[in-house]
Amino acid sequence: MKHNFGAGPCILPQEVFKEAAAAVLDFNGLSILEVSHRSADFVKVMEEARENVKKALNVPEGYTVLFLQGGASLGFLIAAYNLAGKHKRAAYINTGTWATKAVKEGANAGLEAIQIASSEDKGFNYIPDASEIPEDIDFLHYTSNNTIVGTQFKSIPETNVPLVCDMSSDIFSQPIDVSKFDLIYAGAQKNLGPAGATLYIVKDSILGKSSLHIPTYLDLAVHAKKDSMFNTPPVYSVFVSNLNLKHLLKNGGVEEMAKKNQAKADLLYNEIDNNPNFEGTTEVKDRSLMNVTFRLTDDSKKERFDQLWNDGNIVGLKGHRSVGGYRASMYNALELKSVEALVSIMKSL
Numbered sequence: 041m042k043h044n045f046g047a048g049p050c051i052l053p054q055e056v057f058k059e060a061a062a063a064v065l066d067f068n069g070l071s072i073l074e075v076s077h078r079s080a081d082f083v084k085v086m087e088e089a090r091e092n093v094k095k096a097l098n099v100p101e102g103y104t105v106l107f108l109q110g111g112a113s114l115g116f117l118i119a120a121y122n123l124a125g126k127h128k129r130a131a132y133i134n135t136g137t138w139a140t141k142a143v144k145e146g147a148n149a150g151l152e153a154i155q156i157a158s159s160e161d162k163g164f165n166y167i168p169d170a171s172e173i174p175e176d177i178d179f180l181h182y183t184s185n186n187t188i189v190g191t192q193f194k195s196i197p198e199t200n201v202p203l204v205c206d207m208s209s210d211i212f213s214q215p216i217d218v219s220k221f222d223l224i225y226a227g228a229q230k231n232l233g234p235a236g237a238t239l240y241i242v243k244d245s246i247l248g249k250s251s252l253h254i255p256t257y258l259d260l261a262v263h264a265k266k267d268s269m270f271n272t273p274p275v276y277s278v279f280v281s282n283l284n285l286k287h288l289l290k291n292g293g294v295e296e297m298a299k300k301n302q303a304k305a306d307l308l309y310n311e312i313d314n315n316p317n318f319e320g321t322t323e324v325k326d327r328s329l330m331n332v333t334f335r336l337t338d339d340s341k342k343e344r345f346d347q348l349w350n351d352g353n354i355v356g357l358k359g360h361r362s363v364g365g366y367r368a369s370m371y372n373a374l375e376l377k378s379v380e381a382l383v384s385i386m387k388s389l
């Protein structure tokens with residue numbers, strides 16, 4: 041078995057892979073790949089998946105869960121269209137590549153997209169202070185975990201304006217207070233399921249209130265009214281995401297997951313900080329528990345280190361091309377023993 045430290049699509053629990061594989065051959069007598077999305081069997085899966093998201097994140101009354109398509113990349117645009125209000129102005133905290141793309145799509149929706157805080161000056165290696173949030177904006181948007189650079193917000197920004205968050209790479213890794221948000225969205229493939237589905241958790245009171253004319257597919261009110269079945273949903277991705285949600289709930293939920301994720305991150309960061317061959321690439325206080333970025337202190341050891349981890353059955357450790365170095369993504373399904381394997385290789389360098 042290989043240790044998959046890839047940034048996404050993600051590792052999922054082996055039990056989930058097995059159940060997912062079985063359903064390709066037999067899902068109540070058909071393959072899950074051929075079943076009608078309007079069949080009672082699949083409608084039940086969709087309802088269960090939406091319900092299990094609510095259970096896993098303790099989503100309060102007054103929110104709707106949707107599984108749509110287009111990835112978080114379309115989410116940037118959907119967020120802007122649906123949250124546009126009378127100011128036609130939105131504020132963004134710019135913490136990296138994905139946040140920058142969100143700003144761009146805010147402008148593409150016709151909003152004035154302002155950056156109220158940014159860490160671009162230091163290659164996004166920290167979370168900037170965002171205590172000064174203007175009031176004359178329609179919403180504040182931020183990215184809870186920055187998959188590429190390896191930083192993560194440790195608290196939710198304090199604001200009275202509607203709050204929107206791209207949680208693609210840390211959703212279900214820890215408990216969150218959903219009541220603070222008007223919209224949360226996340227591509228499934230980082231911590232939930234196979235690529236194809238994008239999760240939206242939207243506050244019902246914002247639906248249908250946009251100041252913009254929204255193209256049909258981008259209108260969350262349309263999807264909410266149709267119970268996430270406005271058009272053909274990503275059937276298999278939703279099915280497998282639901283298997284993974286059931287697995288999560290059966291194994292202690294996000295509280296238990298948060299403990300495991302903290303233990304994995306502690307182990308690896310401790311090695312990075314104590315092994316003279318390595319250094320972390322982000323500010324210590326803003327370190328991500330999901331995507332750990334680091335580099336060699338002496339580049340002449342690169343060939344040997346790369347050989348060691350390749351021989352150690354580790355995959356997906358190469359850093360993003362924009363950052364270089366190494367990135368160990370440690371999503372929920374990555375076991376502590378995989379991190380132990382990596383750490384022992386680091387020690388042997």
Ligand SMILES: *Cc1c(COP(=O)(O)O)cnc(C)c1O
Nearest residue numbers: 111112113138187206208209227
């Ligand atoms: C991967 C990622 C995205 C892009 O997701 P797609 O589903 O590929 O569009 C956006 N935001 C964050 C934080 C990500 O990690």
